Amino acid sequence: MVFQYAFFQNAVIAGILAAIACGIIGSYVVVKRLVFISGGISHAAFGGIGLGLFLGYNPLFTAIIFSVISSSILGVISKKTYQREDTLIGAMWAIGMAFGIFMIYMTPGYVTDLSSYLFGNILTVSRIDIYTMIFLNAIIVLIIFIRYNEFLAFSFDEEFSEVANVPVMKTYIILLSLVALTVVVLVSVVGIILAMALLTLPAATASLFTNSLKKMIALSTLIGISYMLLGIGMSFLLNQPSGATIVLVSGTSYLGILSIKSLINK
Amino acid sequence: MKNEIIKIENLSFDYGDHRVLENINLNIYNDDFIGIIGPNGSGKSTLLKIILGLLTPTEGRVFLFNKSPKEGRKYVGYVPQYAHIDRNFPISVGQVVLSGRIGHTDFLRRYSKIDMDIAENAMKIMGISDLKNTQIGKLSGGQFQRTLIARALSTEPKLLLLDEPTANIDIQAETNFYDFLHKLSEKMAIVLVTHDTGAISSHVKTICCINKTLYYHGEKSISLDVFEKLYGCPVELIGHGIPHRVLKEHED
Numbered sequence: 001m002v003f004q005y006a007f008f009q010n011a012v013i014a015g016i017l018a019a020i021a022c023g024i025i026g027s028y029v030v031v032k033r034l035v036f037i038s039g040g041i042s043h044a045a046f047g048g049i050g051l052g053l054f055l056g057y058n059p060l061f062t063a064i065i066f067s068v069i070s071s072s073i074l075g076v077i078s079k080k081t082y083q084r085e086d087t088l089i090g091a092m093w094a095i096g097m098a099f100g101i102f103m104i105y106m107t108p109g110y111v112t113d114l115s116s117y118l119f120g121n122i123l124t125v126s127r128i129d130i131y132t133m134i135f136l137n138a139i140i141v142l143i144i145f146i147r148y149n150e151f152l153a154f155s156f157d158e159e160f161s162e163v164a165n166v167p168v169m170k171t172y173i174i175l176l177s178l179v180a181l182t183v184v185v186l187v188s189v190v191g192i193i194l195a196m197a198l199l200t201l202p203a204a205t206a207s208l209f210t211n212s213l214k215k216m217i218a219l220s221t222l223i224g225i226s227y228m229l230l231g232i233g234m235s236f237l238l239n240q241p242s243g244a245t246i247v248l249v250s251g252t253s254y255l256g257i258l259s260i261k262s263l264i265n266k
Numbered sequence: 267m268k269n270e271i272i273k274i275e276n277l278s279f280d281y282g283d284h285r286v287l288e289n290i291n292l293n294i295y296n297d298d299f300i301g302i303i304g305p306n307g308s309g310k311s312t313l314l315k316i317i318l319g320l321l322t323p324t325e326g327r328v329f330l331f332n333k334s335p336k337e338g339r340k341y342v343g344y345v346p347q348y349a350h351i352d353r354n355f356p357i358s359v360g361q362v363v364l365s366g367r368i369g370h371t372d373f374l375r376r377y378s379k380i381d382m383d384i385a386e387n388a389m390k391i392m393g394i395s396d397l398k399n400t401q402i403g404k405l406s407g408g409q410f411q412r413t414l415i416a417r418a419l420s421t422e423p424k425l426l427l428l429d430e431p432t433a434n435i436d437i438q439a440e441t442n443f444y445d446f447l448h449k450l451s452e453k454m455a456i457v458l459v460t461h462d463t464g465a466i467s468s469h470v471k472t473i474c475c476i477n478k479t480l481y482y483h484g485e486k487s488i489s490l491d492v493f494e495k496l497y498g499c500p501v502e503l504i505g506h507g508i509p510h511r512v513l514k515e516h517e518d
Contacts (some may be wrong), residue, residue, distance in 0.1 A: 031356060045389045
């Protein structure tokens with residue numbers, strides 16, 4: 001049986017860990033409409049991967065630092081300047097990726113697994129990757145758990161929260177940093193480019209069935225796990241790349257459920 | 267006792283090179299029920315944001331309860347324009363109202379029994395207790411309006427500040443809404459900001475007209491000249507559905 005192989009076990013564990021991070025943070029991305037800025041953060045994270053490969057460190061570690069810093073900068077400038085926010089995000093998006101490519105071409109020798117960072121390869125997930133993912137998940141769960149009410153008030157009505165003296169800038173930066181950490185969790189599963197799909201699709205599916213943020217988080221985690229397992233299974237059976245298969249499974253499931261639901265509600 | 271709760275001195279505000287507010291002086295007291303009116307783009311929303319400490323004035327000073335706006339705003343119950351709020355957000359009426367207590371929670375931001383009681387009471391005052399578990403997207407305009415006021419009330423404010431409160435609600439809900447405000451005005455100061463001159467003038471005690479600068483502040487029976495200056499063209503002073511003429515007739 002395929003389950004006996006360590007690589008397959010790692011793939012399943014990685015898929016579940018990624019689904020947990022996506023279930024929690026993806027819910028905020030969807031309800032707070034952070035989809036575009038999350039796209040910027042995830043693509044900018046490629047700069048961190050390039051830096052890691054160039055310096056000879058584990059690219060996931062450098063991606064953590066790089067993307068948390070870039071998301072914080074993005075958060076501050078998007079709030080503090082009168083510049084159009086989407087223009088800044090677009091710039092960060094491209095600069096981050098370009099920097100990553102630049103660093104990779106500066107790296108001596110041939111970088112073999114470039115495409116696995118871009119599109120993910122869940123079957124090559126290592127033990128260290130798993131531990132990193134557990135650590136990042138723990139941070140995400142802990143912060144959201146202890147500041148749940150603050151994140152809820154902030155996400156629902158930022159202006160009112162500011163008047164109530166909630167430190168909105170700090171909360172926003174923490175939320176964007178958690179998006180950055182989620183992107184890093186997703187790198188080995190679906191890669192930088194496809195990370196957006198898993199940040200949005202499970203949460204968007206869950207939002208069709210619930211009117212409470214807490215239930216949305218729980219439900220989108222479960223839905224995310226189902227998408228992951230289904231995707232991993234299908235990629236193995238069809239011998240297709242895991243990241244793309246997971247995203248296609250998630251996307252078609254979401255669209256399917258959405259159309260069934262709107263037909264019923266008619 | 268008449269206490270000054272908002273004091274604005276020589277206030278000006280620029281967005282980049284564009285002067286939005288110019289040399290505004292205004293005092294508002296604890297027993298006031300005042301309507302700040304002005305056309306779209308008159309800077310009244312900017313003024314509101316400055317009072318709330320969301321924007322910093324370019325020139326001049328603002329005091330809220332004798333403190334800086336950032337400190338004084340804890341006594342303010344803010345009711346934002348509700349067009350700015352996403353009605354699809356997965357949150358119930360009860361949770362919205364309880365979130366008014368967020369500024370009073372401990373370092374883990376947990377709500378205490380007292381917070382919950384205060385929120386329950388605010389829902390009772392606004393007559394929305396039976397909607398507690400309803401998601402906000404399923405409310406009528408009037409019900410959602412009352413939810414936002416209940417949230418503001420659960421901050422236990424000394425001043426209620428409302429931004430364009432009657433946009434998007436029907437006449438019946440609007441009349442009820444002003445009845446509510448009348449009752450509330452016995453307990454706290456009320457400032458509401460609107461471009462809707464007709465409806466507001468029959469309900470508030472005083473009005474204040476703004477178009478970049480302060481044109482008028484005082485009794486609501488003001489002359490048409492002032493209004494014309496304010497809006498830059500002749501205006502109809504009577505809102506639809508308001509049975510009596512409040513503002514003075516134009517004298518020929």
